[in-house]
Amino acid sequence: MTPTDAHDPHRDQPFDLLGIGIGPCNLSLAALADGVPYLSAAFYEQERSFRWHPGLLLDDATLQVPFLADLVSLVDPTSRWSYLNYLRTRERLFPFYFAERFHTHRAEYDAYCRWVAESLPSTCFGHQVDTVRWNPGRAVFEVDHTRLDAEGQAEALGRTYARNLVLGVGSAPYVPEPLRPLAESPAVPVVHSAHYLEHRDRLLAAEHVTVVGSGQSGAEVFLDLLRARPAGRERLTWIARSPSFAPMEYSKLGLEQFTPDYTRFFHGLAEPVRDNLLPRQWQLHRAIDHGTIGAVHDELYRRTLGGGWPDAVLTPGVTVRTAGRMGVGAVELHLEHEQQGTRSRLVTNAVVLATGYRERSLDALLAPIHPYIRRDASGRPRIDEFHRLELDPVVAGTGAAVHVQNAERHTHGVGAPDLGLAAWRSAVVLNAVTGKEPYPLPSRTAFTTFGLGAATEPVSPWTATSPCARPAGTRGS
Structure with a gap:
């Protein structure tokens, strides 16, 4: 062609x-x-x-x-x-x-x-x-x-x-429902992390900035803002719905959940089991790598060397219930802490939504x-x-x-x-x-055997017994 x-x-x-x-x-x-x-x-x-x-x-x-x-x-x-x-x-x-x-x-x-x-x-x-x-x-x-x-x-x-x-x-950037009207308005900088760099100068100029989301993007944005603001006048808040600012699962056997073997195992589970399992695997893909977590802590610690604490608040376990504009150039976030069962309000001048993506x-x-x-x-x-x-x-x-x-x-x-x-x-x-197998694939890719009697040998798509079996393709994203 x-x-x-x-x-x-x-x-x-x-x-x-x-x-x-x-x-x-x-x-x-x-x-x-x-x-x-x-x-x-x-x-x-x-x-x-x-x-x-x-x-x-x-x-x-x-x-x-x-x-x-x-x-x-x-x-x-x-x-x-x-x-x-x-x-x-x-x-x-x-x-x-x-x-x-x-x-x-x-x-x-x-x-x-x-x-x-x-x-x-x-x-x-x-x-x-x-x-x-x-x-x-x-x-x-x-x-x-x-x-x-x-x-x-x-x-x-x-x-x-x-x-x-x-x-x-x-996938497309996901904006939580309470924040969508603000994200669509140019008056106050409420931006998704996917557009962070194009709004960075405006965010750095804001008196107070709030980052929402505990994944890798949230950590990177928070760290970048932290490094750019003067010690003692950071004026940063980092909140997240997850129960902690947790490290990514990066052990060698843990990573075997990103192998073809595990993909076949997961696909073979019953639909209700899959739906129940997915949310519990958040540390496999929605957490923070160890290097970034370490860099955030190092930067915060460095700012204590002269005495005092940085003006930065990091609070996990928090959900944004509602949000709205407050005067000119300010946003009011109404927060709820799930474990405490308490509610509060936060006034900020800019919000970065590191809230992930949806298909x-x-x-x-x-x-x-x-x-x-x-x-x-x-x-x-x-x-x-x-x-x-x-x-x-x-x-x-x-x-x-x-x-x-x-x-x-x-x-x-x-x-x-x-x-x-x-x-x-x-x-x-x-x-x-x-139907010609131009790329032979390995029969096994993990040391872990997922499930009792789980097969590791892949079935050829043109010999499968599925009602959709035929010499036609599959996927990649």
Whole structure:
């Protein structure tokens, strides 16, 4: 496939695989698909270029996964799209070797992904996908899209056909209900941490700043604000709903919950068991790495050396009940401490919401094919072990499939959006779509055996006994 093929808005020949959204996991899929010569693939993204959490590319921020968790290496370390090859093309391999950095800077990972995204012929930026339909006559999906100009305005309409889709539209910043009206108003700086850097100067100028959220982003924002404010006049508050400012589970056996073995185990659990288990695994993905926790404490301690305490309040176990503007340039937060059963109010001049992300809804995009999608007891799409939406046999029986990335935490667990599983998930997709196993996968990936009699041998997607079994793909996010 040539770049012209991928960008042609009037292309009538169906692609074997069409990706919607270009985040890290669909980019991983595109990079590995580039090594499959008999597969035609394209990937559409409405943004003009690859952007990965630009508002949180702080100078010292590092990935929470090792550099081997790049787009391809854990499946194909010989790929030309590996992080090490990226460094080689930049003549930086020896400096990286001597730096002895197992965890790279977040900005470096963003630059690496942009290098891949700009080099692959299958990535089509400035392409907004509007809707997806099933064409029973041709047994393919019709994808209507709009090509956007540099200002984000509609430039041309197009329609693309594909036998298999991979939805990788990612997640969106989550703003708690009590704070949404304030976050949508420009009068007072109430911003999500995803946009922190673009508002940083305004936040630093505020008399008092409150950070909400106890995860990695909250800790990084609090630390950055703390370092930038004068000792004794920090005027910072950090509150969080979680019971403590807790470290990320980072023990070696604990990390095995981010392996394909655990993903298969989790998927095999009953739906109520999965729903009960997920909230209790928060320290696997919503806590703070040890280095950042240490840096926060070190900075606070340093400010006590001359006597006194820093003007900073750190309180976990707190929920924001309601919020509203108070005069000009101030916000009033009404707080409740769950364990104490007490309530209080806090007046602040700016709020940073490090309140995480939620999966983007697929309902509008997939509205025309809703009747074909099987759903669980909670109305969520049922997703098989190969990350395919379970579809009506009218569609599934043709061999067509819709795969999802980072939209299946309810069926595949905390590893669904994890960068360390991106390459493996992409290989599962490609093996299923092609039916030829271009990327052989290991039969076992963890020392832990999850469950009694749990099988570690993966089932081939084209020999599975599932009613959706067919030579068509799976996911990656």
